Structures are given as structure tokens and as C-alpha cells.
Amino acid sequence: MTIPSIATHSLTRMYGAQTALKDVTLSVEPGSVYALVGPNGAGKTTLIQLMMNLQPATSGTAEVLGLASRQIRGAVLNRIGYVSETQEMPDSMTVGAFLSYLRPFYPTWDYALEKQLLSDFALPLDRELRHLSRGMRMKAAFASTLCYRPALLVLDEPFSGLDPLVRDELIQGLLDRIGETTIFLSSHDLAEIETFASHIGYLEQGSLIFSEEMTALSNRFRQVEFHIDASATRAADLPESWLEVEHSGSRVRFKDSAFSTQEKTIAHIRTIFPGAGELAFEPLSLRSIFLANARTNRGIRAKSERGATK
Numbered sequence: 001m002t003i004p005s006i007a008t009h010s011l012t013r014m015y016g017a018q019t020a021l022k023d024v025t026l027s028v029e030p031g032s033v034y035a036l037v038g039p040n041g042a043g044k045t046t047l048i049q050l051m052m053n054l055q056p057a058t059s060g061t062a063e064v065l066g067l068a069s070r071q072i073r074g075a076v077l078n079r080i081g082y083v084s085e086t087q088e089m090p091d092s093m094t095v096g097a098f099l100s101y102l103r104p105f106y107p108t109w110d111y112a113l114e115k116q117l118l119s120d121f122a123l124p125l126d127r128e129l130r131h132l133s134r135g136m137r138m139k140a141a142f143a144s145t146l147c148y149r150p151a152l153l154v155l156d157e158p159f160s161g162l163d164p165l166v167r168d169e170l171i172q173g174l175l176d177r178i179g180e181t182t183i184f185l186s187s188h189d190l191a192e193i194e195t196f197a198s199h200i201g202y203l204e205q206g207s208l209i210f211s212e213e214m215t216a217l218s219n220r221f222r223q224v225e226f227h228i229d230a231s232a233t234r235a236a237d238l239p240e241s242w243l244e245v246e247h248s249g250s251r252v253r254f255k256d257s258a259f260s261t262q263e264k265t266i267a268h269i270r271t272i273f274p275g276a277g278e279l280a281f282e283p284l285s286l287r288s289i290f291l292a293n294a295r296t297n298r299g300i301r302a303k304s305e306r307g308a309t310k
Helices: 044-051 076-080 095-105 111-120 135-146 165-175 190-196 214-221 264-274 286-309
Strands: 006-015 017-028 034-035 059-064 079-086 152-156 182-186 198-205 207-215 221-226 242-248 251-256 281-285
Touching: 006 135, 017 044, 017 198, 017 207, 017 251, 034 044, 044 059, 044 152, 044 182, 059 182, 059 242, 076 079, 079 135, 095 135, 111 135, 111 165, 135 165, 165 190, 198 214, 198 286, 207 214, 214 286, 221 264, 251 286
Parallel strands: 034 182, 034 198, 079 152, 152 182
Antiparallel strands: 006 017, 006 059, 198 207, 221 251, 221 281, 242 251
């Protein structure tokens, strides 16, 4: 049986009466690229910090590379790379001195890979870290982590605020590690994630809404559009899997979150709208899927809150 690179079980984190993370259960298979997405404040950084033993869980457990997260310290860190958008580095050191300082701590340090990354990222060995741009600092952080070929690479918003060229260079550095290293990252750069992530998790208000393979997610979402008689009334009860339903004049459009085949969807629609005309189906980008879920969940919460105040 393959041991997951990361596994969490009902992981929960409370700050007083505030719930930052609630009963999160997920599994990340070795060699995969797992992208965690969600709105600001969803709990992405909290989840990563619990996994990495940077703060304790209120309840639940997490295992990383087969070890309980509370055991992540010392020599175990030789197998784990960690880079965050607020990465701290010794600013007075040059890039070359920084890498020289790190090498003895990692028995698996690959000198050939170091040379390759320095060239690929165009990192100046004689420049002090404090004098580097944000993009170059992130390149230095990536290089210092990739050089020892970690079994797991954890990235917390690594592309935030970077220009497109730097993002592309960093992503290429990750692409070269796919299969060799398990990658777990949180990010708002949905377009970039979509090009290389193998799995996706959507976190909102501390709860994991879904966690699945990227291909499965893409296959089960479609935008559907069709026309009906303008005088036809909208059905009172529509399937919960139909998100962002728009009925304007004769046009009906929605995002189907449980799409399987066009034939099944057409048959379902025509039981609700018998006069539905020809249907058009379009695949959705990860950004569109993200927004559809976020807006729908926000609407559900607002409706619940209005009901609670009556």
C-alpha cells in the first residue's frame, strides 16, 4: 500500500471562538502536484502551518511523509522543502554565500542541479539577498530548496506579486521536478496552476469543499446554454448542481457541476424545460469553476444569515 505524502484527518484549528480550519480530510499521493485554492482567509496558510508543525492543531491529525506532523523537525526536514510568499532569508548574505551555508545541512545536495538552477534563474552569486528584487529573491528561495531534491515541496503562495516571466521560470523549475518530488502549493494564480497541477482542493471558510484530480474536476463542470419560449416560467426547484442559473428572456444559462455526458444533461433539462431548444456546452477554466463555487457558497451563506435574523 502506497503511503500518502500528506494525509490529514478531521484537521481543525480554532482561535478562541473563531474556526480557521474545520474537519479537513485530504490525501496527497506521491509524485502528484496538489494545488490548494480558495478565497483570502479560507484557511490555506493555516492548513500548511499545521502540516509543517509550525502551529498545533486544535483537533485532528496530519501525517507528512508517513510521520505525524508534530514529529517534523531536525533531520526530517532534509526531505521537505518549504517556500512561502513571506520567505525569510539572511539578507546580508550573498546568493553564493547563502547556498554555501546551506549545503552541509543536506546530504542529498546536488551540485550539478545547483549549477543548472543558477543558470536557469540567472541568479547573481555575488549579489546580497537584500538587494535582490522580489522575483529574484523567490528564485533564490526556490534554488535553495530544489538543490537537495526534497521528497516533498510545500509552497505557500509562491507566485504572489511576481511578473509573468518570473512566474514562468519558477513554474518551469517545478515542471522539471514533477514525478520526482511531490508538490503541494497554495496559490491565487489559477491560470498558472491549471497548466501543471494534477490534483486540486478547494477550501472556503476553513472547510474543504472538494478535493479531486484536475481532469475529473474539469470533466464534471460545463457551462450550458439553451433557449426556451420567452413566455415559459422558470421551474421553482432546480438541481443543486446547477450553479449561477441565469434566465433572461428566452435564454437560460448555468454552470453544471455534475456533468457526465451531454445526453444525460439534455434529458435532464428537457424534463424541467420541455421546450428547450438546441443546447450548447462549453468547458470551464479553473478560474470560472473557482468563481462559480465562491459566488454560490456566498449566496447560500447570505440566505442562511437572512433566515437566521428573521
